[in-house]
Amino acid sequence: MERALEARFSDLVNHPKDTVAKINASRSRHLWLRRRDDEDLVLTTAARAEQENEVVSATTALFTAMMRQDGAALSLLIDVVPEAFPWVRFLPTEDVRAFVVELVETLRATEAIDNPAPVAQVIESWKHTAEAYADPEVHASLTTDATDHGPATEPPSNV
Template sequence: MDSGLELRTSANRVLVVRRRDAEDLVLTTASRAEQAREASSVTARLFVALMRHDQHAQDVVTDVLPEVFPWVAFLSRQEVRAFVEELVSTMKAADSIDNPAPVAQVIDSWRHTAEVLADPELTAVLSKSTDADFGPVPAPCPPTHADQSSDFATHWSRATQTPAQPGRTYRGHHRAHPRSHQPGPART
């Protein structure tokens, strides 16, 4: 059966177009895309509301987070709570603009933090206090496909090139990319 015909005859199917020179494309019907967006939005809004109004729910989510994100084992309990709080607030904001990218960025950022904390030598290098002035920070570059790589070696090499400010701890993603935001909250 022709893939195009199959897609036209079913509102529940998607077609993945594999491209050699660029990211794959996913084709679906507009109604199916709207259903997926609505389901995601409702789930996010329910989760955010539950987390904002029920301390027990916050505790349960913090307790089960290692099942969803095993790498949180390298974060302290306080850092896990900070991750949950940032994730919830970002989910709410991202839903309001119908863009899931900020949620993925928060998860990626905290995963890179865990990668750094899992390596005592790297943690020591990045936590080292310095009074030196390392000169002006170059203007951010427009993102490229290569910048979106989650390759640990790339992040590690970038992270070791930028010194930490005294008294500040940087989360991995913010620390690793030249187009970073403000540094993350200080951790103890």
């Protein structure tokens, strides 16, 4: 996938027509606006944003329908998910299945609220789980019964 062309946010403010015209020069129809004091922005056309939303919706609908209709589709998705998310190799088999089911269900649910943040959260959470499984020391510390040392004491006052 082609990376979006870049411009400074100040270019958009000072030369809006020239800066917006760069969108047409990009095959991706995106312009990455770099900002010094805040998060970068991506500028695109409304038509392109609608097309991207349509692609995500169609893909989600296909995956959801396949999983509902055929248990073999779920098995196939579980088999191929390591190609898209290599870190799932550190998860136990039952957790790979749980990740796939949660991911597809969350994809479907986020369409109703038009917000992809929950999908990103599912992926990030499962990736952190895989990281814990990948490190034997971390995994052991999280799965070993800990001794309760009682209530924490107040930290000393530095006044």
